[in-house]
Amino acid sequence: MYNSTRESNNDFWRLDFMTKIYAYAIRKDEEPYVREWSDAHRDVDVEYTDQLLTPETAELAKGADGVVTYQQLDYKADTIEALDRLGIRNWSIRNVGIDNIDLKKAKELGFKLTNVPVYSPDAIAEHAAIQAARVLRQDKAMDEKLAKHDLRWAPTIGREVRDQTVGVVGTGHIGQVFMKIMEGFGAKVIAYDIFQNPILKKKGYYVDTLDELYAQSDVISLHVPDVPENIHMINDESIKKMKDDVVIVNVSRGPLVDTDAVIRGLDSGKIFGFVMDTYEGEVGIFNEDFSNKELPDKRLADLIARPNVLVTPHTAFYTTHAVRNMVINSFDNNLKLIKGETPDTPVDLDKEF
Numbered sequence: 492m493y494n495s496t497r498e499s500n501n502d503f504w505r506l507d508f509m510t511k512i513y514a515y516a517i518r519k520d521e522e523p524y525v526r527e528w529s530d531a532h533r534d535v536d537v538e539y540t541d542q543l544l545t546p547e548t549a550e551l552a553k554g555a556d557g558v559v560t561y562q563q564l565d566y567k568a569d570t571i572e573a574l575d576r577l578g579i580r581n582w583s584i585r586n587v588g589i590d591n592i593d594l595k596k597a598k599e600l601g602f603k604l605t606n607v608p609v610y611s612p613d614a615i616a617e618h619a620a621i622q623a624a625r626v627l628r629q630d631k632a633m634d635e636k637l638a639k640h641d642l643r644w645a646p647t648i649g650r651e652v653r654d655q656t657v658g659v660v661g662t663g664h665i666g667q668v669f670m671k672i673m674e675g676f677g678a679k680v681i682a683y684d685i686f687q688n689p690i691l692k693k694k695g696y697y698v699d700t701l702d703e704l705y706a707q708s709d710v711i712s713l714h715v716p717d718v719p720e721n722i723h724m725i726n727d728e729s730i731k732k733m734k735d736d737v738v739i740v741n742v743s744r745g746p747l748v749d750t751d752a753v754i755r756g757l758d759s760g761k762i763f764g765f766v767m768d769t770y771e772g773e774v775g776i777f778n779e780d781f782s783n784k785e786l787p788d789k790r791l792a793d794l795i796a797r798p799n800v801l802v803t804p805h806t807a808f809y810t811t812h813a814v815r816n817m818v819i820n821s822f823d824n825n826l827k828l829i830k831g832e833t834p835d836t837p838v839d840l841d842k843e844f
Contacts, residue, residue: 515548520811549570561585588606710737727749739764748771
C-alpha cells in the first residue's frame with residue numbers, strides 16, 4: 492500500500508481534511524504513474540492495493556472520497572452497495588469498457604462515474620496492424636521451422652499487405668489509426684460503421700453493408716464495442732460471406748467473435764489466419780500464469796498451438812504510453828468528481844438506459 496505521506500511517520504502530516512483517493516488492482520507497471528500523480532498532488536492522500544474491488548475489499552477504501560479501479564471481474568450490485576455503505580460514490584475506472592458494471596445499481600445509488608475512453612488508440616491499432624502483417628507473412632509458421640533448423644523457404648510463402656483489401660468494422664479513434672497504418676503499407680482500405688464519420692464518408696471509404704465488406708475484404712479488423720447487436724457478429728453465416736483465405740483480426744472485444752465458428756473456418760481452410768487479442772472466455776485466464784501447467788481452456792490451447800493463429804492475452808493496449816494515460820487521466824477525473832467539478836470523461840448513466 493502507498494500513500495502520499497508515507498515518507499513520514501509523523502501523524503502531523505496526515506491531516507484529517509485531506510482529500511483521499513483509494514485505488515484498486517494497481518499493478519507494478521502502474522505504480523510509477525500513481526506516484527507521479529501523487530507527487531503532483533501533495534494535498535491528496537493516495538492509497539492503493541493490488542487487490543481487485545469486491546464486496547470484501549471495499550472496506551479497504553474506508554474514509555476515501557473516491558475510488559479508482561480497473562478489472563475484468565464484474566462489478567456486481569453487492570460490490571457497488573459495499574462502496575455506497577462507506578459513503579463512496581465518486582468512481583473512476585482506468586479503462587474504457589463499462590460493460591462489466593451494474594450501471595442500473597450505480598445510477599440507483601447516485602454514483603458519479605468516469606472512464607478513460609481514449610488512452611492510446613495507436614497502441615491498439617499498431618498491435619492489430621503488426622499482427623495482421625505477421626499472419627499474412629506466415630511469421631509464426633516460419634519461426635517454428637527455424638526453431639527446428641528447417642531453413643527451407645517453401646511452402647511458407649507470404650502475402651504483401653499492399654495487395655490486400657482491408658475491411659475495417661468500426662471507424663472510431665482506433666479504427667481510424669488502423670486505417671492510416673494499413674494505407675501506409677499500401678493496402679486498399681474500406682470501412683463500415685453505422686455512425687459514419689463525415690470526413691471518411693466524403694473520401695469514399697464506406698460500403699453500405701457489412702455483407703459488402705465481408706465480400707470484398709482480404710483482411711477484416713474489428714473495432715466496435717460488444718453491445719448486444721454485435722455479439723457473435725463473426726459467426727458461421729458471416730464467415731460464409733467472406734472471401735476465401737480471409738484474415739480476421741479481433742483486438743476489440745472477445746464476444747464479437749463466435750470462437751467455435753472461427754475454429755471451423757480455420758479447419759476448413761476458409762480462414763487463412765486469425766489474430767486474437769480478446770477472447771470471449773478470457774476472464775480468469777488472461778493475465779494469469781499457467782507456466783508448466785495445462786491450460787484450463789482446451790479451446791484456447793488449441794488456438795495458441797495453431798501456426799496461423801496469433802494469440803495475445805489482451806495486451807494490445809499494454810504500452811508505457813497507454814498505461815500512464817490510464818492512470819493519470821483516471822486520477823484526474825476522480826479528483827474533479829470529488830471537488831464537484833466536471834470531469835474530462837464522465838459516463839452519463841442516464842443515457843445508458
